[in-house]
Amino acid sequence: MPTTTTDDAFTAEVLESQTPVLVDFTAAWCPPCRVMKPILAELEAERDDLRVVTIDVDANQATAARYGVLSMPTFMLFRDGAPVLTLVGSRPRKRLERELAGVL
Template sequence: MAGTSELVAAVGDADFAAQVLASELPVLVEFTADWCPPCRMMAPVLAELAAERVAELRVVTVDVDVNPETQAGYGVLSMPTMMLFRDGEPIWSAVGARPKRKLGQELTDAIARARAAA
């Protein structure tokens, strides 16, 4: 599956570590699939978040049908699953589509908690 916009990159098993785990910015990963209607609903939400938070957050997608190692490695069973990574570790996750405002607040809260704990 291609990235949903120029600011939402598609990453896979081969480049997940470099693109997500080694990122200096927090990275929101959407585990997705072409056959998943809620995943398609999230595409414009993720594109908007990526554009609005370009300086503070990266947004990527992982197509689970062609990247089984990454999917299995993080125990992803349902799509869409979103995970927020910071410093190479998942710090937040959620399953299912959600409105942009709610997702944005969840990400803000998760990043703030991670910073406070560091």
């Protein structure tokens, strides 16, 4: 299951990670976000080259604002402390894996 992070823990959980981190910017009221949850859980369980971290934008507005997240779900892949890929909207697992493969 993906780790849940907060504004306070974001630097340690994501920016300082040695492994690439896919951050799921999500919200409880967002139906497409709920659709993505099992896909992200499967992805993390099957891959050792990627961590998946979820952050609730309503509870952690500073981080969402810092990265310009305006719609949910937004997925940002961070590598070496910097965002290298941004994807907006839910998508099928195969498409997500293809998009990630281009930068992992």
